[in-house]
Amino acid sequence: SGPIKGFAVTLAIGIVTTVFTAFTLTRWLVAFWLRRQRPKAMPSGVMRLVPDDTRVPFMAFRKYAFTLSLLLSIASAVLFFTVGMNYGIDFRGGSSIEVQAKGPQADIGDIR
Structure with missing residues (x-):
């Protein structure tokens, strides 16, 4: 339907x-950093x-992992x-309606 296709198009545009x-911004920032500072080694503070x-x-854990994967x-x-x-x-498709009864039990015939 229309709203679902619109959502799919919006989602695809957002992902792309x-x-x-x-990719573009990261490459641009790294290239800018390399041109500006010319580092001799990559900093590994937070990355390490x-x-x-x-x-x-x-x-050593391959048998356990395979067994768990097979069981799942x-x-x-x-x-x-x-x-x-x-x-x-x-x-x-269709509609979903949630109804809350005032009393302890509701008659399904009355609800329909």
Whole structure:
């Protein structure tokens, strides 16, 4: 429908503009900095989050990571085929109305 297409176009324009600006402005700022200061080494103050001598044995965790990934994939497939997709009003179309009763219980016949 019209509003959804308008939202999609606006979102696409925003993403393209953001990516273009990020690449262009970042390159311009780095080039400006290099022309102005001519640094001999890149500063690593804030950028150095992990010390140089840090060793993380990633391959030692591969069996656990593979097992966890396999279990989560199987669980998501089982849930997809048993519960199914729960589409919201955005994908079903129509109207959604929330009604709150004044008393402890409301009669559905009166609401309809």
